Amino acid sequence: MMWLAFGIGFWTLGWYANVRLAALPKSRATSLLVPIIFGVTLLVIWESVVRGLQIQQVLLPAPSVIAARFATSTSILWQDWVQTVVKGMMSGYIIGCIAAFATALAVDRFDFLKRGLLPVGNFAAALPIIGMAPILVMWFGFDWQSKAAVVVVMIFFPILVNTVQGLTASSAMQRDLMRTYAAGYWKTLFKLRLPAALPFIFNGLKIATTLALIGAIVAEFFGSPIRGMGFRISTSVGQLALDLVWAEIVVAAITGSVFYGGMALLERKWTFWHPSQRG
Amino acid sequence: MRQSVIPVLTVLAAIIALWYGAAVWLNAPWAYDKAQRAGVELSLGDVVADTWSQDKPKLPAPHQITREIWKTTVEKKVTSKRSLIYHSWITLSATLLGFALGTVLGISLAVGIVYNRTMDMSVMPWVITSQTIPILAIAPMIIVVLNAVGISGLLPKAIISMYLSFFPVVVGMVKGLRSPDHMQLDQMRTWHASSAQTFWRLRLPSSMPYLFTSLKIAMAAAIVGAIVGELPTGAVAGLGARLLAGSYYGQTIQIWSALLMAAALAATLVAIIGVMQRIVLKRMGMAG
Numbered sequence: 001m002m003w004l005a006f007g008i009g010f011w012t013l014g015w016y017a018n019v020r021l022a023a024l025p026k027s028r029a030t031s032l033l034v035p036i037i038f039g040v041t042l043l044v045i046w047e048s049v050v051r052g053l054q055i056q057q058v059l060l061p062a063p064s065v066i067a068a069r070f071a072t073s074t075s076i077l078w079q080d081w082v083q084t085v086v087k088g089m090m091s092g093y094i095i096g097c098i099a100a101f102a103t104a105l106a107v108d109r110f111d112f113l114k115r116g117l118l119p120v121g122n123f124a125a126a127l128p129i130i131g132m133a134p135i136l137v138m139w140f141g142f143d144w145q146s147k148a149a150v151v152v153v154m155i156f157f158p159i160l161v162n163t164v165q166g167l168t169a170s171s172a173m174q175r176d177l178m179r180t181y182a183a184g185y186w187k188t189l190f191k192l193r194l195p196a197a198l199p200f201i202f203n204g205l206k207i208a209t210t211l212a213l214i215g216a217i218v219a220e221f222f223g224s225p226i227r228g229m230g231f232r233i234s235t236s237v238g239q240l241a242l243d244l245v246w247a248e249i250v251v252a253a254i255t256g257s258v259f260y261g262g263m264a265l266l267e268r269k270w271t272f273w274h275p276s277q278r279g
Numbered sequence: 280m281r282q283s284v285i286p287v288l289t290v291l292a293a294i295i296a297l298w299y300g301a302a303v304w305l306n307a308p309w310a311y312d313k314a315q316r317a318g319v320e321l322s323l324g325d326v327v328a329d330t331w332s333q334d335k336p337k338l339p340a341p342h343q344i345t346r347e348i349w350k351t352t353v354e355k356k357v358t359s360k361r362s363l364i365y366h367s368w369i370t371l372s373a374t375l376l377g378f379a380l381g382t383v384l385g386i387s388l389a390v391g392i393v394y395n396r397t398m399d400m401s402v403m404p405w406v407i408t409s410q411t412i413p414i415l416a417i418a419p420m421i422i423v424v425l426n427a428v429g430i431s432g433l434l435p436k437a438i439i440s441m442y443l444s445f446f447p448v449v450v451g452m453v454k455g456l457r458s459p460d461h462m463q464l465d466q467m468r469t470w471h472a473s474s475a476q477t478f479w480r481l482r483l484p485s486s487m488p489y490l491f492t493s494l495k496i497a498m499a500a501a502i503v504g505a506i507v508g509e510l511p512t513g514a515v516a517g518l519g520a521r522l523l524a525g526s527y528y529g530q531t532i533q534i535w536s537a538l539l540m541a542a543a544l545a546a547t548l549v550a551i552i553g554v555m556q557r558i559v560l561k562r563m564g565m566a567g
Contacts, residue, residue: 018400018401022400034400060424116283120290127545128503135538138531245420
């Protein structure tokens, strides 16, 4: 009971603080502080609900238990992270980006391909591509190659569609200007059309970050060497070691956020001229 | 629209031709293996015929998959455990429930975010962060935990679908509810409209195009959620279970037929939303 009361009290306090902070004129400090307070409040409520209602470990471990488990099993987590993220996800992400990018350039060059391939691509982007995972695991074996393949097919169409859309972003006036400079196809591409396409490309790249992580982890459910985040999650659920599962989830969440944030930073650096970045 | 029919058909034909070619290439080693053990020489025609009709090919040919789908949908009774329609229905019901829950949650969160500054500042960043967490990775745990509490069947899968589908709705609706410009909001104020009236007469109608666009994305995400949610339940029922069972026993034709069925399901549902979008926007005079 004590814990529940504490949780409710903390929540009221946190919300009150946020209401006061939100009423202040918007600044960098408040827009950072408010979500942090909200997040901390959620954690405290979680902890106090678990303790107050005495929820069993096997159902929902408290944040403190998860943190303790995280600290004691860093070597397992590191090994899984290298297997899933560095080997599976990153290699797939790079291959997928290059493939989608090359296809986008070809599609843009040939109008026939654009009219034929783009509707198919749009259609494919809405399909549950993750279902390809068991097939690709069968083709490429249990190790990271099959995970990379899943990542490639998952991110291919979002990046393709966005890049093709971006390549049409420069206006006819701008392209005419390039022609008066006697710039050829490649020069126009690199000096005008690719820079103009960057906001769209980054949109695709950002969507692809989460998809890539999901693809790499889910593909491991269908078969994997005895390491990897997806493997650890599915086996630990079977052993009811939920604290380890949650530790893996924390790792996945941090990885996903950092990867996404990194892309967003790169976007801000390279497309500083775009209205959405000038704020 | 009509201009792109021929290119699309060409691309589809190219895909099917590539598919048949790849089937020969991927299945040929097994065909040669069999022939060597039987001690017969294979001509090229024999190899091709064999690679397109194996029992457990690495890549089944399109006609094999079509036949399997026909066999498991039309020729099987709907109540049979082997009927693909039965499994599709299980996945569909979880998808629709999750999609409905996600849409309601998404719209209410969006209304809260638009009308409450504190919620905007505290919740919105976490809504975005929530999607960088690979929810599909925790799907098995959610299912197992909810099973342990005694909730099983439809709801756990629907919850995963909900988590995936609420995000596009929140983002789209926040954008949509904020889309009326100052001029229009000022107009409402000069008419002395209450904030409820502003919401029902101005903000909600002008958010409709955004809503439908995000509903399409949400539906696609909901299907993925339902399929992945079926994986850890031990392959009992549903399209995801068919995928898993197929991958356990090497039944590639079964995997591909479940996959194509899921694709058809996704395409149909998204198309239905598209039709609804066209009708609603037309009646509201917003069709562009």
